[in-house]
Amino acid sequence: xxxxxxLHQSRxxxxxxxxxxxxxxAGIGLAWLALILGALVYKGTAGLSLDVFxxxxxxxxxxxxxxxxxxGSVVMTVIAVIVGTPIGVLAGTYMAEYGRFSKLTTVxxxxxxxxxxxxxxxxxxxVYELMVRPMGHFSALAGSVALAILVIPVVVRTTEDMLNLxxxxxxxxxxxxxxxxxxxxxxxxxxxxxxxxxxxxxxSIARISGETAPLLFTALNNQFWSSNLNAxxxxxxxxxxQFALSPYEEWQQLAWTGxxxxxxxxxxxxxxxxxxxxxxxxx
Amino acid sequence: MSxxxxxxxxxxxxxxxxxxxxxLTDAIFHGLTRAAAILVLVLLGGVAISLFAGSWQALSTxxxxxxxxxxxxxxxEKFGALAxxxxxxxxxxxxxxxxxxxxxxxxxFLTELCPRPLRRxxxxxxxxxxxxxxxxxxxxxxxxxxxxxxxxxQPFIIGVFHGIxxxxxxFAGPPYGIxxxxxxxxxxxxxxxxxxxxxxxxxxxVPPVLKESAYxxxxxxxxxxxxxxxxxxxxxxxxxxxxxxGRALGETMAVTFVIGNAHRISTSLFAPATTISATIANxxxxxxxxxxxxxxxxxxxxxxxxxxxILAIAxxxxxxxDARTGA
Numbered sequence: 001x002x003x004x005x006x007l008h009q010s011r012x013x014x015x016x017x018x019x020x021x022x023x024x025x026a027g028i029g030l031a032w033l034a035l036i037l038g039a040l041v042y043k044g045t046a047g048l049s050l051d052v053f054x055x056x057x058x059x060x061x062x063x064x065x066x067x068x069x070x071x072g073s074v075v076m077t078v079i080a081v082i083v084g085t086p087i088g089v090l091a092g093t094y095m096a097e098y099g100r101f102s103k104l105t106t107v108x109x110x111x112x113x114x115x116x117x118x119x120x121x122x123x124x125x126x127v128y129e130l131m132v133r134p135m136g137h138f139s140a141l142a143g144s145v146a147l148a149i150l151v152i153p154v155v156v157r158t159t160e161d162m163l164n165l166x167x168x169x170x171x172x173x174x175x176x177x178x179x180x181x182x183x184x185x186x187x188x189x190x191x192x193x194x195x196x197x198x199x200x201x202x203x204s205i206a207r208i209s210g211e212t213a214p215l216l217f218t219a220l221n222n223q224f225w226s227s228n229l230n231a232x233x234x235x236x237x238x239x240x241x242q243f244a245l246s247p248y249e250e251w252q253q254l255a256w257t258g259x260x261x262x263x264x265x266x267x268x269x270x271x272x273x274x275x276x277x278x279x280x281x282x283x
Numbered sequence: 284m285s286x287x288x289x290x291x292x293x294x295x296x297x298x299x300x301x302x303x304x305x306x307l308t309d310a311i312f313h314g315l316t317r318a319a320a321i322l323v324l325v326l327l328g329g330v331a332i333s334l335f336a337g338s339w340q341a342l343s344t345x346x347x348x349x350x351x352x353x354x355x356x357x358x359x360e361k362f363g364a365l366a367x368x369x370x371x372x373x374x375x376x377x378x379x380x381x382x383x384x385x386x387x388x389x390x391x392f393l394t395e396l397c398p399r400p401l402r403r404x405x406x407x408x409x410x411x412x413x414x415x416x417x418x419x420x421x422x423x424x425x426x427x428x429x430x431x432x433x434x435x436x437q438p439f440i441i442g443v444f445h446g447i448x449x450x451x452x453x454f455a456g457p458p459y460g461i462x463x464x465x466x467x468x469x470x471x472x473x474x475x476x477x478x479x480x481x482x483x484x485x486x487x488x489v490p491p492v493l494k495e496s497a498y499x500x501x502x503x504x505x506x507x508x509x510x511x512x513x514x515x516x517x518x519x520x521x522x523x524x525x526x527x528x529g530r531a532l533g534e535t536m537a538v539t540f541v542i543g544n545a546h547r548i549s550t551s552l553f554a555p556a557t558t559i560s561a562t563i564a565n566x567x568x569x570x571x572x573x574x575x576x577x578x579x580x581x582x583x584x585x586x587x588x589x590x591x592x593i594l595a596i597a598x599x600x601x602x603x604x605d606a607r608t609g610a
Contacts, residue, residue, distance in 0.1 A: 011503055011506070012503065014503070014505060015503035015504055015505040015506070018505040018508075018509075019391075019395075019396060019504060019505060021388055022388040022389070022391045022392040022395075022396060023392055023396065024388070025384070025385045025386075025387075025388025025389050025392060026388065026389045026392040026393070026397075026405065028385060029385065029389050029408075029409055029412070029475060029479070030405065030408060030409075032412070032472055032475075033408055033409075033411065033412050035427075036415065036419070036420070036423050036472075039423055039426075039427045040419065040423065043426070086319075087319045087322060088319075090315055090316045090318075090319035090320075091316065091319035091320040091322065091323050093316045093319075094313075094316035094317050094319060094320040095320060097316070098313050098316055098317065099316075099317065099320065104317075104320060104321070105320070107324065108320045108321075108323050108324060110595075110598055111323060111324055111327050112323050113594070113598050114327065114591060114594045114595060114598065115323065115326065115327055117526060117529050117530060117533075117590075117594050118330075118533065118587075118590060118591075118594070119532070119533025119534070119535065119560060119586060119587075119590055120533075120535065121533065121535045121560045121563055121564060121583070121586075122330060122334070122533070122583055122586060122587050122590075123330070125333075125334060125337070125563070125567075125580055125583040126329065126330045126333050126334065128567075129333040129334070129336065129337045129580070130329070130333055149326060152323065152326070153323070156323060180305040180306070180308070180309045181309050181312075181313070182308060182309045182312035182313070183305075185312070206414055207414075209416070210415075210416020210417070210418060210419070211416065212416070212417070212418045212535075212536045213417075213535040213536055213560070213564055216564055216567065216568065217567045217568050220568065237416065237418050237536075240418055240422065241418060241421075241536065241539075244421070244422045244425065244426075244540070245425075245540070252426075255422060256422065256426075259418065259419050259422050262416055262418075262419065263415060263416070263419050266414055266415065266416060267411060267414065267415075270411065270414045271407075271411075274407065
């Protein structure tokens with residue numbers, strides 16, 4: 001009897017210990033997030049002023065802003081999304097609609113998942129070999145292409161997942177009234193999956209807006225205002241990289257402020273994207 | 284009557300034309316989507332080919348010794364990848380060692396312990412960690428974590444292990460703040476959300492009846508987790524760990540900030556080192572000479588091959604758990 005009750009006690013104790021460890025693990029995860037965001041807000045807001053959005057990146061030891069870097073980031077992100085989204089949506093459409101059961105789809109899904117987690121610096125090297133080396137100079141265009149390659153797998157994945165969630169009865173109803181396949185896809189499937197596909201695009205923007213590695217040797221950097229797509233262009237992440245590693249205090253402050261701007265943008269985008277599809281998950 | 288009969292051919296004709304038009308537009312759309320899908324394959328193939336072509340000069344100059352040589356000397360143009368490969372593997376391995384218990388712990392917390400209303404916010408907070416760009420982790424690691432480690436943790440650990448053989452070379456000074464261990468810590472935070480969310484997802488695939496029958500015979504929560512949930516989801520957890528490992532191996536910017544970029548292999552975890560991606564990020568735009576550039580691309584090729592294999596294994600494991608649940 002006493003051994004049974006002591007066994008019971010030790011099992012209960014073990015359970016309590018392990019469960020406490022799990023709670024601590026969750027606590028560590030959340031505390032880490034709080035630490036990073038706290039430091040970011042604390043150091044970032046110190047340099048936040050209207051000048052950041054109105055002035056160019058300064059020479060060392062001078063005050064200035066991040067206007068050209070923000071502009072460059074926006075331009076390259078927009079081009080990347082315009083190039084990458086249609087390709088991603090079309091490929092996702094093939095996988096969920098025309099080729100749902102084809103072998104090609106299985107292969108593409110596998111490769112796409114690998115592209116999704118592939119190191120982004122490899123994409124930078126690829127675009128360097130593909131565009132920068134033949135053209136002979138760094139350019140914003142090459143940076144945009146590198147970012148577009150990062151957009152594609154995210155959009156492919158979400159488009160396929162979301163189209164697969166559309167009930168087949170809807171497609172059959174469309175086909176029954178004589179609509180050809182592409183009309184069914186365009187007017188029925190896309191419409192039903194719209195919020196999901198938009199989520200995918202937003203998530204891809206969130207992903208590329210903080211990417212630094214693929215821009216380092218494609219778009220390079222530029223200390224001045226440039227809207228020439230065929231020339232090096234500044235971007236927020238590369239500017240942060242350069243400024244944070246510099247010994248100048250003004251530059252380091254701007255790096256923190258830029259980091260805060262990027263993080264807030266990315267968090268806002270991903271929370272908004274999740275809220276678009278959140279209602280469905282709750283069911 | 285006769286009027287209808289006269290109109291019939293015209294109706295048939297226009298119907299045939301419409302059907303033909305539909306068939307044509309459908310074929311075009313079908314072709315477009317198919318081409319886009321194939322483009323995804325071409326992209327990965329293009330990456331492999333261009334990296335191979337770009338690294339050809341280095342590989343043909345150094346041959347196999349590129350993998351085994353530690354020297355990295357731009358002046359004499361002698362390049363070997365051993366130090367970056369060592370740094371990449373050590374930082375990733377330590378990061379995984381830290382992140383896996385934490386990630387599984389959080390997943391158990393979320394699926395078994397957490398009150399329902401808190402589940403979604405906490406799960407989302409952990410996933411938000413995944414969304415934070417790596418450069419943010421880098422700047423935080425350089426300005427917040429590294430000075431903290433340098434002034435408090437590292438001197439303490441060096442002092443504790445000072446007289447213990449083996450461990451004293453693993454934790455040898457001086458405390459720079461930046462180095463292998465700092466990079467590992469940053470990487471651990473970065474891969475934590477991936478491991479957590481995949482583990483949580485595979486935990487959710489365990490049929491409730493399995494857990495309920497274990498609870499029914501009197502198991503504690505830990506016993507159910509240890510004897511039922513984890514064995515059932517082992518492949519899925521392994522898949523999640525592999526995805527995390529793939530991330531850690533290729534992570535660039537955060538590591539570049541805190542690794543110290545020193546091309547040498549040191550036994551101490553506090554010593555500055557370098558990784559493949561950090562070397563490329565730091566040196567590529569400054570590389571003068573074709574052989575130097577080519578050697579950096581060759582580093583990229585090695586990284587590509589390693590991560591491709593790891594991620595392929597991860598996908599295979601996760602596909603097996605998907606197949607079992609019929610998803």
